[in-house]
Each structure stands twice: as structure tokens, then as C-alpha cells.
Amino acid sequence: MENLLKHHQTLKLTPFLPALSALIYSQQELLSHPKGNILKYTMALQNLPLISFNFPNYSHNVDRKRVGIGTKDEISDSVEKQIRTNLMELAPWRKGPFELFGIEIDSEWQSWMKWNRFIDKITPLKNRRILDIGSSNGYYMFRMAAQNPKMILGLEPQYAFYFQYLALQKYLNIENVFCLPVTFDELPLMNHYFDTVFCMGVLYHRKSPIDMLKKINELMRSGGELILENLIIESNEDICLFPEERYAKMRNIFFIPSLKVLESWLKRTGFGNIKCLDISRTEPEEQRKTSWIQTESLTDFLDPENPSKTVEGYPAPVRAILSAQAI
Ligand SMILES: C[S@@+](CC[C@H](N)C(=O)[O-])C[C@H]1O[C@@H](n2cnc3c(N)ncnc32)[C@H](O)[C@@H]1O
Incomplete structure (x- = not known):
């Protein structure tokens, strides 16, 4: 976290330094007395062995699917076991896949499928300042990093x-990728700072999607x-689903709009040049149970008699990807 502060001049973060420092120091304070799961994760992180690489500029590999580093023959069997055991302590691994020294982390989501749906349709990321809201374990950030953004x-x-x-950063060690363990609401108002913002799989978790889009707009340069x-409802009308209680067994889903409504939200919060890049139904090929998650997955969330419905009887998950320009 403090690396962000260290590079504040080159990253042109100086105007936001007081607010960012306060946020980072409060998080560090919280993590310095770990308890419960945080203690378990801290121990796992500490127990992941450092590997000395064969050459200094060891860069991370990104193939069409996986993000990773190293090969199996660079570590002994006992080190392999140590890495695998500690990575497992950090489960569930939802996003991925990754490969570290030949250890394949077969995540619940085949995240490359979403990546491939939009990456050739957006402005190239070279030299851009990027915000990824709800970045999870960083799978997409590591893929973005291969395009040499500024940060x-x-x-x-x-x-x-x-x-x-x-x-992952313990091994990948990518200098211009940072992450803060905070919600979007906690991020200081870094007005007009970002060139590209990713908000993927988060808006339907928000009770006020309009407020979120407005704040995103303020953070972006014109x-x-x-x-x-976002999840959408397939309809040509201006409608929005507000689940009575749960959607696909998730309690924290609030508004699932039609594409028309999603576009109206964007227009009314200061965005233009709105394009729908993709609409896809989520299939078990993309989201499924693996040995790296202990929880249920897509097929458990759908009606076994009629998989076009969720177990609650709502339309099964369909997701749209849009790009929009801050005006
Ligand atoms: C469905 S996942 C999507 C992850 C990734 N962006 C993707 O598209 O695959 C939603 C992620 O957003 C995070 N999240 C939920 N509410 C958030 C908030 N208010 N601010 C930032 N992240 C949030 C969750 O912890 C979770 O990792």
C-alpha cells in the first residue's frame, strides 16, 4: 500500500496525498493486529516462500488465459508443497486462472472469457491511469499491466x-499495480485523475447505482x-429487477436493469458515447466449482428443472459490458 505514497510525485498523486495517506495508515493499523481470518491470511502470506529468480527482469507471463510466473523446474517438491498449501489457505479463488511455478490455480471463474469480450473494443491501456473497482485478486489488473499503463x-x-x-504480487512484483483493501465509498475524491475506470460486477451490489456512477464520473478526466x-434483464423496456430477497442465492443484489435503463443511468450521470460491447449469458463453462473453492457455484444457483431461471424463479444471469466516455 505504501508504495503508492512512495511514487506520489511520478504518479501525480500529490494533491490527494493527505487523504490517501490517512486511508492507507488506517488500513495498515487495522492489519497490524490481525485476528480470525485476517490472521490466517497474514500467516499464509508470510509462509509463502520467497523464490530467487534466475534473471533480474523476470516478467510475468500472460498467455491467452493464465497469468503466471516461473516454471515447475525452478522449485523443489517441498517448496511446491509449501506454496500450494499456503495458496489453499487463501481460498476461495474466484477469479483466475493463475499458474505459479507450475502450480495451476483453477479458479471458479474462467476470467479470460470476460477479458476477451471487451479488450479489443476499448481504448488501448498504454500510459493510462486506471482504476479497477472491485478488483478481487487482481486477475484483470495483471492482464492490464501487460499493456504498460502508467498505473x-x-x-x-x-x-x-x-x-x-x-x-500473487509476492511473485509477480509488478511495480505500477497497486491495491487498497477498501470500498469505493472510502476512496478519496481523486477528481479528474483516472483515464480508464473498470467497474465490473459491482454496480448490482450497490443500493444507489446512480450515486456510484456519479462519483465514478467525477474521478475521471473528461x-x-x-x-x-453488470447483470441485466433481457427486455426492450425501461425496467429494472429489484429482487425481493435473494438473486441466485446472493443477498447483496439490488438493481438489475434492462440495457435501456443501464444506458439511461449512464446518460444521466454525465457519460456519452455509450456503446454496448457484449451481452453474454453466464454458462457453467465460465463459472464452475473447482478444487480451489469450497462453496457452491453457478449450477447450484439455477433451477435444476429449468436452468433459464435462478432458484428463486428470476431470469438466469445475463451480463452486459458497456463502454462510455466521461463528458
Ligand atoms: C462479482 S466480483 C467482480 C470481480 C471482478 N471485477 C470481475 O469482474 O470479475 C465483485 C467484487 O467487488 C467487490 N466489491 C463489492 N462491493 C464493493 C465496493 N463497494 N467497493 C469496491 N469493491 C466492492 C467484491 O468484494 C468482489 O471482489
Whole structure:
């Protein structure tokens, strides 16, 4: 976290330094007395062995699917076991896949499928300042990093995923990728700072999607690009689903708009040049149970008699990806 402060001059973060420092120091204070799960994650992170690489500029590998580093023959069997055991302590691994020294982390989501749906349709990321809201373990940030942006800041308030990010960074060590274990609301108003903002899989978790989009707009420079991914309802009308209680067994889902409504939200919060880049139904090929998660997955959330419905009887998950320009 403090690396962000160290590079504040080159990253042109100086105007936001007091607010960012306060946020980072309060988080460090919180993490310095770990208890419960945070203690478990801290121990796992500490127990991941440092590996000395064969050459100094060891860069991370990104193939069409996986993010990773190293090969199996660079570590002994006992080190392999030590890495695997401690990575497992950080489960559930929702986003990925990753490969560390031949250890394949087969995450619940095949995140490359979403990446491939938009990456060739957005403004290239070279030299851009990027915000990734709800960055999880950093899978997308690590993929973005391969395009040489100026910096990437992720926000991930769930400690399991934040510690997965720290574990991956222990090996990938990418200097211009940062992550804060905080919610979007906690981020100081870094007005007009970001060139590209990713908000994927987060807006439907918000009780006030309009307030979130307004704040995103304020953080962006004029002409900057927002990549927004959200659940949608397939309808040509101006409608929005507000689940009575749960949606696909999730309690924290609030508004699922039609595409028309999502576009209206963007227009009314200061965005223009709105394009729908993709609409896809979530299939078990993309989200499924693996040995790296202990929880249920997509097929458990759908009606076994009629998989076009969730177990609650709502339309099964369909996701849209939009790009929009901050005016
Ligand atoms: C469905 S996942 C999406 C992860 C990733 N962006 C993707 O598209 O695959 C939502 C993530 O957003 C995080 N999240 C939820 N509410 C958030 C908030 N208010 N601010 C920042 N992150 C949030 C969750 O912890 C979770 O990791």
C-alpha cells in the first residue's frame, strides 16, 4: 500500500496525498493486529516462500488465459508443497486462472472469457491511469499491466481476495499495480485523475447505482473511458429487477436493469458515447466449482428443472459490458 505514497510525485498523486495517506495508515493499523481470518491470511502470506529468480527482469507471463510466473523446474517438491498449501489457505479463488511455478490455480471463474469480450473494443491501456473497482485478486489488473499503463489502482474490500492479490504480487512484483483493501465509498475524491475506470460486477451490489456512477464520473478526466459490466434483464423496456430477497442465492443484489435503463443511468450521470460491447449469458463453462473453492457455484444457483431461471424463479444471469466516455 505504501508504495503508492512512495511514487506520489511520478504518479501525480500529490494533491490527494493527505487523504490517501490517512486511508492507507488506517488500513495498515487495522492489519497490524490481525485476528480470525485476517490472521490466517497474514500467516499464509508470510509462509509463502520467497523464490530467487534466475534473471533480474523476470516478467510475468500472460498467455491467452493464465497469468503466471516461473516454471515447475525452478522449485523443489517441498517448496511446491509449501506454496500450494499456503495458496489453499487463501481460498476461495474466484477469479483466475493463475499458474505459479507450475502450480495451476483453477479458479471458479474462467476470467479470460470476460477479458476477451471487451479488450479489443476499448481504448488501448498504454500510459493510462486506471482504476479497477472491485478488483478481487487482481486477475484483470495483471492482464492490464501487460499493456504498460502508467498505473493501476485496484479497490478490493474483501480480505480473502486482497490477500490473494498480495500473494500473487509476492511473485509477480509488478511495480505500477497497486491495491487498497477498501470500498469505493472510502476512496478519496481523486477528481479528474483516472483515464480508464473498470467497474465490473459491482454496480448490482450497490443500493444507489446512480450515486456510484456519479462519483465514478467525477474521478475521471473528461474524455476518459468507463468499462462497465453488470447483470441485466433481457427486455426492450425501461425496467429494472429489484429482487425481493435473494438473486441466485446472493443477498447483496439490488438493481438489475434492462440495457435501456443501464444506458439511461449512464446518460444521466454525465457519460456519452455509450456503446454496448457484449451481452453474454453466464454458462457453467465460465463459472464452475473447482478444487480451489469450497462453496457452491453457478449450477447450484439455477433451477435444476429449468436452468433459464435462478432458484428463486428470476431470469438466469445475463451480463452486459458497456463502454462510455466521461463528458
Ligand atoms: C462479482 S466480483 C467482480 C470481480 C471482478 N471485477 C470481475 O469482474 O470479475 C465483485 C467484487 O467487488 C467487490 N466489491 C463489492 N462491493 C464493493 C465496493 N463497494 N467497493 C469496491 N469493491 C466492492 C467484491 O468484494 C468482489 O471482489
